[in-house]
Structures are given as C-alpha cells and as structure tokens.
Amino acid sequence: MTTAVQDILERKSQAVAPDPKRAPTHDIRETLYELEAKGEIILQRVPEPFVEVITKYGRTKRIPIEHTWHHKSCGQCGHIPGYTSSVYWLHRQFNLDFLDPTDQTSCTGWNYYASATSNAVAQAAVMVRNFAAAYETGYFPLIHCGTSYGHYKEIREQLVHHKSLRDEVRRVLDKLGKPLVLPEEIVHYSEWVHVMRHRIAERQRVDLSMLTATVHPACHYYKIVAEDAIYDPDIYGGQRTATVTATLEALGIHVADYSTWFDCCGFGFRHILVQRDFTRSFAVLRKIETMKQEVDPDLTVTHDTGCVTTLDKSQFAAKAHERKVGIPVLSDAQVAALAMGAHPFRVIQFHWHSTDWRPLLEKIGVDWRRYWEEFQEDLEAIRAGKKAGITWQEADQPVL
Amino acid sequence: MPTTLDTWHPGKPVSRHPDVPYEEKQRLFLEVKNDPRYEDFLYGCYECGICVSACPSARFYDFSPRVIAQAMAREDVERVYDIIAEDIWNCAQCFSCLRCPRGNNPGGLVTLLREVAVRNGLRETRDVLQGYSRVIYKVMLKGNQVSPDMLQPDFFPDWGPWVAQFSANMAVWRKAIPVDTLRGVTDAAWKTDRKTLLELYTIWFETGNMDIIKEVDEGLYDLLMDVMQEELEEG
Amino acid sequence: MASDKVLIIGAGPAGLEAARSVAELGGEAILLEQRERLGGTPDRERYAKLTHHWRDASDVIEEMIQAVSNNPRIEVKTQAEIKAFSGSVGNFEVQLEVDGAPETLQVGAVIVATGFQHFDPGRATQSYNYYTFPDVITLTDLEKMLREHNVVRPSNGQPPKKVAFIQCVGSRDRRLGNEYCSKVCCGVASKQAIEIRQQLPDARVFIFYIDMRMYGYWENEIYWPAQEKYKVNYVKGVISEILQKGDQLLIRGEDTTMGRPMEVTMDLVVLSVGMEPSAGTRAVAQMLGLRQNPYGFIEAGGAGGVDPVATSREGVFVAGAAAGPADLNDSISSAGLAAARAVAVVRKALALV
Numbered sequence: 001m002t003t004a005v006q007d008i009l010e011r012k013s014q015a016v017a018p019d020p021k022r023a024p025t026h027d028i029r030e031t032l033y034e035l036e037a038k039g040e041i042i043l044q045r046v047p048e049p050f051v052e053v054i055t056k057y058g059r060t061k062r063i064p065i066e067h068t069w070h071h072k073s074c075g076q077c078g079h080i081p082g083y084t085s086s087v088y089w090l091h092r093q094f095n096l097d098f099l100d101p102t103d104q105t106s107c108t109g110w111n112y113y114a115s116a117t118s119n120a121v122a123q124a125a126v127m128v129r130n131f132a133a134a135y136e137t138g139y140f141p142l143i144h145c146g147t148s149y150g151h152y153k154e155i156r157e158q159l160v161h162h163k164s165l166r167d168e169v170r171r172v173l174d175k176l177g178k179p180l181v182l183p184e185e186i187v188h189y190s191e192w193v194h195v196m197r198h199r200i201a202e203r204q205r206v207d208l209s210m211l212t213a214t215v216h217p218a219c220h221y222y223k224i225v226a227e228d229a230i231y232d233p234d235i236y237g238g239q240r241t242a243t244v245t246a247t248l249e250a251l252g253i254h255v256a257d258y259s260t261w262f263d264c265c266g267f268g269f270r271h272i273l274v275q276r277d278f279t280r281s282f283a284v285l286r287k288i289e290t291m292k293q294e295v296d297p298d299l300t301v302t303h304d305t306g307c308v309t310t311l312d313k314s315q316f317a318a319k320a321h322e323r324k325v326g327i328p329v330l331s332d333a334q335v336a337a338l339a340m341g342a343h344p345f346r347v348i349q350f351h352w353h354s355t356d357w358r359p360l361l362e363k364i365g366v367d368w369r370r371y372w373e374e375f376q377e378d379l380e381a382i383r384a385g386k387k388a389g390i391t392w393q394e395a396d397q398p399v400l
Numbered sequence: 401m402p403t404t405l406d407t408w409h410p411g412k413p414v415s416r417h418p419d420v421p422y423e424e425k426q427r428l429f430l431e432v433k434n435d436p437r438y439e440d441f442l443y444g445c446y447e448c449g450i451c452v453s454a455c456p457s458a459r460f461y462d463f464s465p466r467v468i469a470q471a472m473a474r475e476d477v478e479r480v481y482d483i484i485a486e487d488i489w490n491c492a493q494c495f496s497c498l499r500c501p502r503g504n505n506p507g508g509l510v511t512l513l514r515e516v517a518v519r520n521g522l523r524e525t526r527d528v529l530q531g532y533s534r535v536i537y538k539v540m541l542k543g544n545q546v547s548p549d550m551l552q553p554d555f556f557p558d559w560g561p562w563v564a565q566f567s568a569n570m571a572v573w574r575k576a577i578p579v580d581t582l583r584g585v586t587d588a589a590w591k592t593d594r595k596t597l598l599e600l601y602t603i604w605f606e607t608g609n610m611d612i613i614k615e616v617d618e619g620l621y622d623l624l625m626d627v628m629q630e631e632l633e634e635g
Numbered sequence: 636m637a638s639d640k641v642l643i644i645g646a647g648p649a650g651l652e653a654a655r656s657v658a659e660l661g662g663e664a665i666l667l668e669q670r671e672r673l674g675g676t677p678d679r680e681r682y683a684k685l686t687h688h689w690r691d692a693s694d695v696i697e698e699m700i701q702a703v704s705n706n707p708r709i710e711v712k713t714q715a716e717i718k719a720f721s722g723s724v725g726n727f728e729v730q731l732e733v734d735g736a737p738e739t740l741q742v743g744a745v746i747v748a749t750g751f752q753h754f755d756p757g758r759a760t761q762s763y764n765y766y767t768f769p770d771v772i773t774l775t776d777l778e779k780m781l782r783e784h785n786v787v788r789p790s791n792g793q794p795p796k797k798v799a800f801i802q803c804v805g806s807r808d809r810r811l812g813n814e815y816c817s818k819v820c821c822g823v824a825s826k827q828a829i830e831i832r833q834q835l836p837d838a839r840v841f842i843f844y845i846d847m848r849m850y851g852y853w854e855n856e857i858y859w860p861a862q863e864k865y866k867v868n869y870v871k872g873v874i875s876e877i878l879q880k881g882d883q884l885l886i887r888g889e890d891t892t893m894g895r896p897m898e899v900t901m902d903l904v905v906l907s908v909g910m911e912p913s914a915g916t917r918a919v920a921q922m923l924g925l926r927q928n929p930y931g932f933i934e935a936g937g938a939g940g941v942d943p944v945a946t947s948r949e950g951v952f953v954a955g956a957a958a959g960p961a962d963l964n965d966s967i968s969s970a971g972l973a974a975a976r977a978v979a980v981v982r983k984a985l986a987l988v
Contacts, residue, residue: 004681004779008772008789015766016755024812072581074544077589079551081577088579100581102593105543105600113493114545115529116514117536117616120437122607129599150495162436172606176599219494226498226810237766238757259878259885262762264456264494271492274531276558278492282456294880316560346578354562375576382575389575389583443809448845449872449889450761458889458896466891499875501760503809 015237018058025227027059031160032182040166042181044135051195056227056241062185063195064142066096069134070189073145074106075305076331082349083308085395086337087144087189089347092396093340094199099139104130109151110306114269124155124165125172132178141183142192146304149188150220153228156182186228188221190243190303193332194230197250205341206364206400209252213335214297214327215244216287216311218304219264244303244332251339256295260286266314267306276314283314284323292324299328299360301335315355328357341398344368345375346390366400405429405475413478417485425481431516432472432480432509441508445469451497451506461490465497465506472509480513485524488513521615533620536613540624543600544589548574598635601628637725637988639663641977642742644717644919647675649955649966649973650748651699656974657746658708662981665740666703667715667731669915673700675750676913677963683781684830685963686822686857693782712738720923724950725984743981744950746973747923747933749915751956754805754813754908762876763804763906770795770884771877773804773908774823781830786838788903790882794835795902799886800824801874802844806909806960815930817909818960821848824907825861832865841868841901843888872897877904910960923951932959944973950984952976 036043046062055061068091076083091098108126112118134141143149159166159182170180193200222229222241235242235249245255266282268275288311291297302308312329319325330338334348344350344366350357351372361368378394381387405426417425432438451465452458458465468487471479491510498505517525529536539545548570556563566573570586577583581590604610605628614621641657643650646668657664672678674696682692703709712733719730727745731738753775756765765771769790780786788795802824806817821844828840847869849858861867874888883900890897912920912931920927926934926947935958937945944952952973955966 002780002783002785002787004776004783004785005787005789005792007779008776009769011776012766012769012789015757018758022812024810072590074546074589077579077582078544078546078548081574081579081582084582085577085579100579102581102591103596104590105592105596106539106545106589108539108543108545110545111535111539113511115532115536115616116511116518117529117612118609119515119519119607119612120435122603122609125603125607126600129603133596158437161440164436168607172603175602175606178599219496223495223498237764239762239764239767257879259880261878262454262496262876264492264496266456266492267494268456268492270489270532273535278457278460278490280558282460282492286456286459313556313559313562316562317558320560346576349577351573352566354559378576379569379572382572390578392578395578446807446845447871447891448803449891450875452889452891453872453875453887453896455896464894466889467894499760499810501803501808501810501873 023057069139146218150224341400652970
C-alpha cells in the first residue's frame with residue numbers, strides 16, 4: 001500500500017464530530033426564549049427526567065422520559081393500532097408517567113399535504129390548540145406521527161419568522177380561550193425509543209440477533225427542518241440520522257444497507273388514498289424490491305405512520321404480479337415491544353399488518369399459533385359479550 | 401407586497417391553456433407570490449438537479465421540481481399556470497427536495513400553488529379532488545384523516561383479501577385493543593372530546609377554512625356546515 | 636519605539652512570497668510558521684501538478700522556500716505560535732511561543748497569510764458518505780495519489796475504470812452557510828481529470844457540475860484540452876447521493892441537459908471540496924482583532940473596497956486565501972501587494988518618529 005492510500009484510509013477512520021458553534025442555521029430555540037421573554041408566547045419546558053441527544057449540527061436536544069402528553073397519530077390509531085399500543089405498553093413496562101389525551105385532534109397535516117384544502121393560519125391554530133391542551137395538563141407533548149412532527153416543526157419556524165402569523169393565530173386562540181403555547185422542543189416518539197433503547201435492551205426477553213433488518217428513515221422526520229433529527233458519529237459515520245438504526249442495533253438486530261434508503265416510501269399523502277398506482281409502484285420498485293435484491297431482510301423497520309402503511313399494504317398487488325416482495329413491515333416501537341416479550345396480538349396487533357409476518361415470528365422462535373388461539377378466545381368472548389374488550393391487565397404481562 | 405411581475409418568457413410564450421385569459425394567470429401567480437412564505441421557499445435556481453434527483457415523482461411522472469423553481473424564478477406566467485393546472489398534484493410532498501443547496505423548498509412551492517388552485521376553485525383542481533371528498537369530510541368533522549371504517553374493500557381492492565378480512569372483523573378487532581382511547585372506536589382514529597371538536601370547528605370558521613372547502617366542493621361544504629353549525633349551536 | 640520589522644504569519648505560498656517581497660523592497664521580515672516545515676498547504680497536502688504551467692508543486696514550493704532561506708533580511712521562526720498581540724501601526728508588540736519557549740517581538744506591520752483548509756466532506760449537505768465508503772475521496776486525496784503516479788481504488792488497490800468528480804462540495808451551499816464559490820475546484824478537478832487520463836489512459840472520467848468556472852486562461856489551457864484532447868465527459872447536474880451497489884459506487888443525480896434522473900455506477904468518486912478559512916486564520920483573526928466575514932475569512936478591501944490586502948486594523952494586512960478562496964496566482968499577487976503596503980507603513984511610521 002502506498003503512502004497516499006494509507007493516508008486516505010487513515011483520514012477516513014477519523015470522522016469529525018460537528019461543531020455546534022459552526023452550525024449553518026440559527027438555533028430557533030434562542031428565538032423562542034426571546035419571544036417568551038417578550039411575553040409573546042408561553043414556552044413549555046421539557047420536564048425532568050430527560051436525556052440529551054446530539055442533532056445534525058452537533059447541538060443538543062432534550063428528550064423527556066416521562067410526564068409526556070401523547071399526541072397520537074390518526075393513521076397509526078386508525079389503521080395500525082399495534083403501533084400506538086406498543087408505545088404505551090413500553091411506557092407501562094417502565095412505570096413511566098404519561099397521558100393519553102382525548103382533548104387532541106390530529107395535526108390535519110396529512111390532509112394539508114394531500115389536498116391543500118386549508119391554509120397556514122388554520123394549520124398553525126390546530127397545532128397550537130393541541131399544544132395549549134397539553135400545557136393545561138402539565139404534560140409535555142410527545143408526537144407519534146412523523147408528519148405531525150415535521151409539519152409542527154415547519155409551522156414553528158413560520159410562527160417564529162412571521163409576526164403576522166403569530167398575531168392571527170393568537171386571535172383565533174383567543175376565541176378558544178387558549179394561550180399561544182409552544183413546547184421548548186418538538187419531540188418524536190422514535191426519539192424517546194432511541195433514548196430508551198439501552199433500558200429496553202436490558203429487559204430484552206426475545207433474542208433477535210438472527211435477524212437482518214433494513215431501515216426506512218421517514219422523510220418528514222429528518223428532511224423537514226433537517227437540523228433537528230438525531231445523529232450519532234457511531235451510526236453511519238454521522239452521515240444519516242441514527243434514529244431507528246441505533247435502536248435496532250441495541251436490540252442485537254443486524255441492520256443492512258440498501259441503495260434506495262433515501263427514497264421516500266411512495267405514500268404521497270393523496271396518492272395513498274386516491275392514486276395508488278404511484279404509491280404501489282414506488283414502494284415496490286424503489287424500496288421493497290431493492291431491499292429484497294440487495295439484502296433480503298427478515299423485516300423492514302420504520303418510524304412513521306404512512307411508511308408502515310405504504311410499505312406493508314403495497315406488497316399484495318405486487319405479489320400477484322410475481323414480483324420479488326414479501327418483507328414484513330414494523331415500527332421501531334413494535335420491534336422494541338416484541339424484544340421485551342409483548343403479546344403479538346393483544347399488544348403488537350400483528351393481524352392489522354398485511355404482508356406475511358408469520359415467517360418472522362417463526363424465525364425468532366415464537367409460536368404465533370398459540371398466541372393467535374389465545375387472541376381468538378379474546379375475540380370470541382368479546383363477540384359473546386362476555387367482555388367489553390382487551391384491557392391492560394390482560395396485555396401488560398410479557399408473554400414471549 | 402408585490403403587485404406586478406417581472407415576467408420573462410423565453411421566446412414567444414406558448415400557452416397550453418389559451419382559454420384562460422392571461423390576466424387571470426397573472427392574478428393567480430401574484431396570489432402565490434404574495435404568500436408570506438414565498439420568499440423563504442424560493443431564492444433562485446442554478447439548475448444543479450439535486451431536487452429532481454431526490455424526487456420520487458420525477459421518476460414516475462413527467463414532473464420536475466427544478467422546472468417549477470425555474471419557471472417561478474423567471475415569473476413565467478404561462479408555464480406557471482400549466483404547473484398549477486397540471487403538475488402540482490403529482491408531487492408526493494415528501495420534501496426530499498429540501499436538500500436544495502440554494503435553500504429552496506420546491507415541495508413548499510407546490511403547497512402554495514396547490515393552496516391557490518384550491519382557493520380559486522380551478523376546474524382541474526375540482527376534478528382531482530373529486531374522489532377525495534370523503535377524506536375531507538372525515539378530517540373536518542373528526543379531526544382525523546382516517547378511521548377504521550374507511551378501510552373498505554371497495555376502496556382498497558389492491559390491498560388484497562386482508563381488507564375484506566379486516567372489514568368483517570372490524571368491530572371486534574377494534575375492541576381487542578388495550579388502549580382506552582382506541583378501544584371500540586371505528587368512526588374515528590381515537591375518542592375525542594366533544595369540546596375539542598367544537599374548538600376545531602371554531603378554528604375552521606375563524607381561519608376561512610370553510611370558504612376553501614366551498615370553492616372545491618359545494619355539496620360537501622353544505623353537508624359540513626349543517627353538522628358543524630348544529631353542533632356549535634348546541635354548544 | 637517604532638520598529639522597521641514586518642511580521643508575516645504563515646509560510647505557505649502567500650507568506651513566502653510576502654517575505655521575499657519585503658526583503659526585496661529593502662525591509663526586514665520575520666516569517667512565522669506553526670509547522671516544522673515551510674510551504675503551507677501545497678506541502679502538507681502533497682499537491683501534484685499546478686494548474687498554471689503544469690509544473691510539479693514540490694518544485695515550485697521548493698524554489699519559493701529557497702528564496703527566503705538564508706536571506707539576511709528574513710528571519711524564519713518555525714513551530715511558532717502567537718500568544719498575545721497589542722500596539723498600533725509602527726509599534727506592535729507580539730508575544731510568541733517558539734518551539735515551546737516564550738519570546739517577545741516588536742514589529743511595525745503585520746501580514747496575515749494563514750490560508751485556508753479544505754472543506755471536511757463529512758459536513759456535505761448531500762449524502763456522499765466519505766467516511767463510510769473507501770472509494771469516495773477528495774481532490775486532496777487524489778492529488779497525493781497523482782503525485783505518486785498510483786491512482787487506485789483505496790478499497791482494493793486496483794486502478795479505477797470509471798472516475799467521477801462531483802463539483803461544489805462544501806461551496807455555493809446555503810444549507811451549509813458556505814454561499815461563496817471556492818474558485819479553484821473547477822480548474823483543479825479538470826487538471827486532475829487530465830492527469831488521470833495521462834496516467835490511466837483506459838479510465839473514463841466524468842465531471843458533474845453546476846457551472847464550470849474556468850475563467851481566463853483556464854478555459855484554453857485546461858477546459859478545452861480536457862474535453863477535446865483527453866475526452867473528459869462534462870455533465871451538467873450535481874450528484875445527490877453516493878451509494879454502495881455491490882463492489883461499486885452508485886451515484887445519483889439529474890442530467891439536467893437531458894432533463895431526467897440518472898443513476899450510474901463508478902469505481903472511484905472524487906469530491907471537489909472547497910475552501911474554508913483554516914483554524915489558524917480563525918485564531919489569528921481573533922487574536923489580532925481583525926473583522927471576519929460571515930464565513931470566517933478575514934474581511935479585506937479597506938474602506939473603499941479597492942484595497943484587497945487591507946484589514947479592519949491599521950498596519951495589519953492580509954494575503955492569500957486567509958481573505959477568501961484564492962488560487963496560487965491570486966495568493967502570490969496579493970502577497971506582493973501586502974508586502975509593498977507593509978513596507979510603506981513601516982517607513983512612514985519611522986519617518987514620523
């Protein structure tokens with residue numbers, strides 16, 4: 001090996017951690033503190049205990065561990081409820097204090113990105129109404145949906161930059177008798193999973209080390225207001241967001257790379273609902289088939305509503321066309337719950353997923369039939385009116 | 401606020417929509433340009449192609465975020481009208497184009513163009529949104545984009561037999577969820593307080609959101625107004 | 636008491652030329668260098684050929700070093716660091732540490748020639764994965780291999796068959812805060828493309844660019860020969876991602892001329908990294924209280940904007956890339972001017988005494 005090649009390889013082993021002093025953007029939190037000092041807004045502080053993480057430009061971000069107000073996702077709750085129940089199940093396992101509010105609407109951002117049948121003031125008012133509702137309870141918002149998270153961050157920027165927008169939103173909020181409240185940090189649930197990953201790994205009951213996974217990072221998590229996503233020099237050399245990947249690695253799963261990791265899933269907001277030829281083609285041709293050809297993973301893991309739905313549900317039609325598909329799709333929260341032994345149906349709710357997940361469970365040695373029979377008994381009892389539904393008392397206990 | 405455009409058409413302007421008066425196209429462009437977000441979304445374009453490279457729709461449709469940025473920077477009224485009428489609905493709104501080294505936000509420009517198309521009830525826009533009304537109905541009334549009862553085999557034939565299986569079992573599957581706010585709820589994503597929904601309706605009224613709905617679908621507007629006004633009156 | 640000495644900070648091309656010029660004008664120069672060796676970035680980064688006259692950089696830098704060595708009017712201090720700085724034009728006091736030992740200097744004027752550093756590709760806005768993929772290298776990495784006449788893929792030691800250059804990495808980028816053009820990368824990449832074709836005639840070379848900034852004679856001396864004689868392919872469109880595909884690199888961008896997305900495989904990808912102020916430039920600017928522009932370079936131009944070596948502090952001048960992206964010609968030209976200005980203010984100050 002020549003001196004030049006040695007030098008090059010040597011340099012490549014020394015990635016430079018980003019210096020927050022040289023961040024190319026202004027830290028929006030500084031402006032938030034100024035607006036708070038002027039009495040323009042109420043700023044809700046991240047409650048203790050929290051964990052500090054490093055974001056793209058080397059700044060720190062506080063992720064609360066408990067006393068959280070769970071800003072649910074309509075797509076998760078509506079179509080992938082095991083996503084939501086896994087998040088709560090994890091909180092319950094660690095006895096963490098949290099609130100599942102009924103005084104919450106969705107961000108309505110999905111509709112905005114799909115049809116634009118709204119406007120900036122309405123979108124900001126919906127956001128602030130939710131934040132004000134959280135503030136009233138004293139619990140700190142934890143955003144389940146990637147789109148809500150990205151949308152709220154963008155609205156926060158607009159609110160900070162445009163006084164006219166603040167004034168308009170304040171006028172609307174006045175009608176509701178609510179103040180203009182913003183949280184100090186906008187936090188995604190997958191960031192909570194990220195900071196909890198070692199505690200989750202400590203209580204891991206199911207060995208997942210034989211699994212290979214691919215990760216689909218959610219566009220609205222790390223592309224919108226990109227500076228706010230978690231990065232880690234030890235994950236992808238700090239070149240991509242570490243969220244999800246770090247969690248899977250902590251659980252012993254091998255994360256394999258594939259060449260279309262940056263591509264979106266094909267969700268398209270309106271396309272998934274009314275123009276699915278685009279969604280199906282993109283999800284299958286650019287994501288699933290590429291993963292299958294390059295990696296052939298046991299599962300693919302993501303951290304947003306639309307991505308789970310798109311990647312999972314798009315595979316059926318492709319299979320009918322004999323394309324190379326068949327990768328189960330889960331969220332990081334569901335994988336974490338699986339690792340800690342959650343009931344596959346009462347908690348993780350595998351039956352809401354369309355792509356065959358049975359081979360995955362078989363590979364990790366889970367006799368899914370047994371739990372499915374147990375769950376069928378639950379359903380029979382509900383049908384017979386013997387019980388109203390499944391309760392946490394029946395779901396809390398790790399079973400795997 | 402700008403009231404004029406510094407339009408430059410390369411060569412003779414070619415109109416794909418000669419039925420629409422030029423003044424009307426100018427008016428729509430100005431409406432986009434007067435959005436306070438416009439100046440944060442478009443700086444200039446040196447045609448590096450990063451946005452197209454990152455764009456899912458550019459791989460599937462004849463769609464180019466670069467052309468959108470360039471046409472808007474040139475204030476090319478005819479081309480921008482074509483984009484409003486035809487191109488904007490192909491965007492997936494993933495915001496992959498936000499990595500533009502110039503700091504442009506082509507996806508955001510599409511959002512602004514869509515808003516103007518909707519607000520002005522463009523014929524093409526009404527056509528595009530026709531099949532989408534039931535979603536708008538749900539989100540305006542329930543504050544949720546989707547609900548379990550929207551998963552019907554007729555609407556999702558390409559999702560295979562799973563949808564039929566789900567549909568047949570929805571009521572009981574829905575009860576078999578340990579989360580209190582979800583258990584048994586089928587017409588919304590979760591249980592929402594009535595007070596919360598009334599606050600949401602107030603937001604729709606106060607921000608002019610109902611007028612927007614009226615522009616694209618008058619029937620839907622009437623339906624929503626009936627329900628919301630009755631609810632608000634009951635208080 | 637007024638001093639007739641001119642302090643020059645940094646012994647790269649600009650500092651070396653400034654020292655030589657001060658001496659030729661009959662002044663007294665003290666040349667400070669933080670490294671053990673003189674020669675600056677071209678020496679440290681082992682540059683190969685220079686864009687003008689196609690000479691070996693080592694020969695050129697050696698000649699420049701010779702011109703200051705054993706010159707009775709130039710005192711050279713290596714492994715030197717400034718610890719404190721005070722006074723005013725004609726009468727500055729400088730506290731130094733030279734090879735670990737403290738020293739105090741009285742000087743009449745100062746020329747800052749602390750230069751630039753190459754952009755760290757780990758901070759690129761686009762996804763280039765420099766620290767992950769061995770076959771993604773920078774212009775400076777390639778320069779070293781060209782100098783050794785051994786251009787290979789670091790992953791396997793084999794010569795590449797397809798090489799891509801990506802322009803504007805770390806430059807012209809609002810998301811990074813580096814809005815400026817680094818001025819030299821188009822010329823250097825094209826020069827290197829020619830050298831690759833000379834050393835590896837079977838390799839195909841592509842340059843992906845936004846605009847080719849081949850001003851002046853670079854057009855006829857480099858750009859046209861690269862296209863016409865060496866058949867280098869220039870594609871307008873910058874790469875958004877570099878990915879691994881088997882044992883090759885997949886690059887993705889838009890061919891903007893053809894108006895369509897492209898994905899092609901390469902054996903070696905060279906990032907045309909731009910220029911940023913060196914750590915030394917930032918530190919010295921702070922120590923001397925010099926105004927810096929938003930990018931950290933030393934603000935130059937003077938009140939009227941037409942004095943390219945004047946800084947915000949009277950009696951302190953700037954030469955070379957410490958004031959912003961510069962090629963070798965720019966650096967040497969500004970060094971000569973800074974030397975003339977420095978000698979002039981020193982004489983004026985002495986005359987007043």
